[in-house]
Amino acid sequence: CFANALSACERRPRERVFIHHRLPRAMASLIVQASFVILSGLAWPAASAFLEAGIEAPTDLLEEVERAMGGAKRDDVEGRVTAFEDLMRPTFVALPRSKDDRLPSASVRYLLHRAFVERHAWFVEGLVNGGEAWNETSPTAALARHGNAEARGVFESRLASEGGLTLRETAVLASTLESLIHEENVERLRSSFRVMGLGLEASAHTEMQVQQAVDNYMLMFVLGLNHSVVTPQLMERTWRNIGKVYPAWPATRKWVREVREEVVREDPEARTSLVSTLRVLEAVASRYGRWQDRECLAMKRDLAQLERGGSGRVLLRDFYEGALLGGYQFMEKKPFLRQLGVLDESEAAQPAVVIPNYMNAATNCMAGSKFYSVCCMNECEPLMKTLEQRVAAPGALPGTILEIVESLPSSSVDAPRSLDASLVERLEGIAEHHGGKVPLHGRLFAQWMHHAYPRECPYPHVSGTTQQLTS
Numbered sequence: 001c002f003a004n005a006l007s008a009c010e011r012r013p014r015e016r017v018f019i020h021h022r023l024p025r026a027m028a029s030l031i032v033q034a035s036f037v038i039l040s041g042l043a044w045p046a047a048s049a050f051l052e053a054g055i056e057a058p059t060d061l062l063e064e065v066e067r068a069m070g071g072a073k074r075d076d077v078e079g080r081v082t083a084f085e086d087l088m089r090p091t092f093v094a095l096p097r098s099k100d101d102r103l104p105s106a107s108v109r110y111l112l113h114r115a116f117v118e119r120h121a122w123f124v125e126g127l128v129n130g131g132e133a134w135n136e137t138s139p140t141a142a143l144a145r146h147g148n149a150e151a152r153g154v155f156e157s158r159l160a161s162e163g164g165l166t167l168r169e170t171a172v173l174a175s176t177l178e179s180l181i182h183e184e185n186v187e188r189l190r191s192s193f194r195v196m197g198l199g200l201e202a203s204a205h206t207e208m209q210v211q212q213a214v215d216n217y218m219l220m221f222v223l224g225l226n227h228s229v230v231t232p233q234l235m236e237r238t239w240r241n242i243g244k245v246y247p248a249w250p251a252t253r254k255w256v257r258e259v260r261e262e263v264v265r266e267d268p269e270a271r272t273s274l275v276s277t278l279r280v281l282e283a284v285a286s287r288y289g290r291w292q293d294r295e296c297l298a299m300k301r302d303l304a305q306l307e308r309g310g311s312g313r314v315l316l317r318d319f320y321e322g323a324l325l326g327g328y329q330f331m332e333k334k335p336f337l338r339q340l341g342v343l344d345e346s347e348a349a350q351p352a353v354v355i356p357n358y359m360n361a362a363t364n365c366m367a368g369s370k371f372y373s374v375c376c377m378n379e380c381e382p383l384m385k386t387l388e389q390r391v392a393a394p395g396a397l398p399g400t401i402l403e404i405v406e407s408l409p410s411s412s413v414d415a416p417r418s419l420d421a422s423l424v425e426r427l428e429g430i431a432e433h434h435g436g437k438v439p440l441h442g443r444l445f446a447q448w449m450h451h452a453y454p455r456e457c458p459y460p461h462v463s464g465t466t467q468q469l470t471s
Helices: 048-052 061-069 071-093 107-120 141-145 149-162 167-194 207-223 231-239 249-264 274-305 314-323 334-340 353-358 378-389 398-406 421-433 445-451
Strands: 313-317 352-354 372-374
Touching: 061 071, 061 149, 061 167, 071 107, 071 167, 071 378, 107 149, 107 167, 107 274, 107 378, 141 149, 141 167, 149 167, 167 274, 167 398, 207 231, 207 249, 207 274, 249 274, 274 314, 274 353, 274 372, 313 314, 314 352, 352 353, 372 421, 378 398, 421 445
Parallel strands: none
Antiparallel strands: 313 352
16 A cells, blocks of 8 residues: 555545656555555465375476576576575565565565665566555566567466465565566667667677667657657757756766776777676666666755655745755745645644655656666665564564664664653554554554655555645
């Protein structure tokens, strides 16, 4: 239902709205109060029944990927699995699982989202919950959206037959998605050479040609141009107006060339080869999200200067005054902010913008592909990762959580610290409500984390009470 909750929540009728700006991506962190049902209440299928019945264990998913997508794809996927397993393990062990150590579909989707954001700062379409419950969309949706029905069938079959995915199977799904994204990189590079009148597989490209192809690639990427239909004429017009269309281009090009020099240093004799250039672009795609997040942090600093007393909120009148003083970003109208879910109207006379919700809104998505967008990083997720690593279970005693949080700093909170008595009492109340332990991935704890880290953790919302929007 929100960035850090995996639950079936109270529903309200809604109409999905899309307003296009820059790229048509929709990833918002939103705000409103209501009841909440935690993930552990989900009904589990009898996934372990095959063991009791003596039925043969399921085949390795990599074998099924090979049958569906070919041996070369299987090799590429397999080469990525271990890294994803290691990355996802702390969150996996902190999520409710079945007796045979499987996650249901909703948790798989959440885990994949967390992994791609942490690994690349990618907000993968089909994994992000833009105002809906995590269990409304299958975690395999991204495969089907881009013409990979056979691959989707492999994972859907496993989800249906076994009642969920193991850590390794989830890592195979993540690796398959990442491999398909790599294929898109190849096609975008092919188009980059095509608009120059050159072929991707030419026996030799000059240094100048490769640099121009990489520039073309990045221009398509940051502006969201459809590389499959882009023409030389469109590229020429875009380059002529690059200063107006994308003022940050000089800094972006400088950074890309620095990445390229770092990558080709490993094999300088092959710096213009296709293999080398693809390695460069894979590194660029992997690192770009974190590099561009500097702009998000600058925006957060601007908002923090307007903040009301450490609340993580900016009064709406101050928000607009900031725009008048040069903060050009802060110009969204009140109805739009309300629909986006970043407006706190609990005090009707003093509506306020919630800083972390605004930072994680779709309006701050800058670049992407047909698979993913690059948006501002959710600063609450690393905090949650630390909690998951330290607790290594779906829930914990209040004292355990307090000990961790009081020693856990953020970009705006120093540590060690002593939490306010009201926060301690609220956490104990959550534990009492859930039989003595606090569920780490429930709405009430996400709400508590917002008050503990008001500038980093979004205030949770109820699924269906907000709309997917970009400005």
